[in-house]
Amino acid sequence: MAETKSCLVEKLSRYAPLSERDLERLATLEEEERPCPRGSDVHRAGDRNGDLFVLKAGWAFSFTNMPDGRRQIVTVHHPGDVIGFPDIAFRNATTTLRCVDDVTLCPFPKSALSVILRESPRLSALMLSIALRDQVVFIDLLRAMGRMSARERIAHMLLDFRARLRMTDPAVTDRFRLPLTQQQIADYLGITNVYVSRTMIQMEDEGEIVRSEGHITLRDASKLERLTDFCDRYADMDTSWFPDT
Amino acid sequence: MAETKSCLVEKLSRYAPLSERDLERLATLEEEERPCPRGSDVHRAGDRNGDLFVLKAGWAFSFTNMPDGRRQIVTVHHPGDVIGFPDIAFRNATTTLRCVDDVTLCPFPKSALSVILRESPRLSALMLSIALRDQVVFIDLLRAMGRMSARERIAHMLLDFRARLRMTDPAVTDRFRLPLTQQQIADYLGITNVYVSRTMIQMEDEGEIVRSEGHITLRDASKLERLTDFCDRYADMDTSWFPDT
DNA sequence: CGGATGCTTGATCCCCTTCAAATAACGTGG
């Protein structure tokens, strides 16, 4: 029985059935979990690449800066997310990882990937699939940034957050905590904090959302889904082609 | 000796040294190459997922539409590129693949991935790395879309194209063929064709670029690199952690 | 309770869009 409460096991076994051996293998790869206070940086862009993480609790985000100070938040990480995948193709981190909340991280070393690739084709397929799923999520975000208005972008972001939160907690409803500042939302969506404020007020005035106590409520999620042509990439991965072992 | 001129072998062996066995394995996975006329669609968004491709010759691009007709080109594919990676995590294609030129494709089936994962950890690592490298390229593009002006986006695109073309042909200089229409560039960068025209004229007036005979010349690439804080993601992948076999 | 941080609001500006039309380049058939 998998009595071990490994983050990685917890996370990956959600996607596809894994053998006992694979589960054990995963559990041994993990290092001791590690807390990080809100506002702190786990690593900075340019740092030598170290570990990958599973985000056990709290929100975080990855971002890059331009020389003149413009900032782009690239990913908002939710509990259960694997963090650091894109960087492993390179020697140095391409983004800075900052904690939104007090956060708990479960690190596992980059070299663990090598072990997985050598020993478990099925786990390898899973890692690859997650990476490729994330790529499609980026593509969806790219479409939002390229062709959507500020209002649509915010709607898209909210739907995306809901879908992601629902992955680790199926009980998530149309009301959930949103700990990001408007400046952070702005840096994520490529607009300004001022316009985030204006747009969210407008969305609230028109009954699309409600804000209170750091939480947000989607009043009519399916309307927002139509508005943004939203597609939940977390719900329907294809695992049928995976090797059996 | 690898006498077979397999596209896949050609492509992948560029990144990291591979064993004879791996090279042979790759060669057998490939199906017969296939031509596609310019302007035609290889597959459409929503189609059941079939093959992956190596683009042997010509340019192509992948795009999505919004219900109201807005279009976002997501990737511009150059000779040597592997096409279709993001889709394999799903049952259906998420984008439409359209040919810019008369194109030659080397298809290999999705099931080939399963074979690779089972038989060659080293090739698996390579596939994963390419997927993750592409993810970083998307992140760079995202940053451009979120925080850069039209002019900076165009500069970024040109630098990216040059870097990619140089991967398969190191002889590529600051002058190269640019077969995209301004409408396509616009749909790629999230601006309008009209503004692409205006901006490129301005860039030409100010001596940053030259256009002639369907080609473009970068007059001072390093200046453009500073302007956009450009980073060549194709030049420096980290393969040091790969399994040996 | 006081400072800092985050949110809202107003006035003004500009990058880019939209619409429309003219010009140029291209592809095809004769």
Added chain:
DNA sequence: CCACGTTATTTGAAGGGGATCAAGCATCCG
């Protein structure tokens, strides 16, 4: 190789979405 329709590029004028700057409020936290 030219003629002609088609598609791509350029140009102009006008308008809007969102940026910028600056100030006033609300909230959080020690």
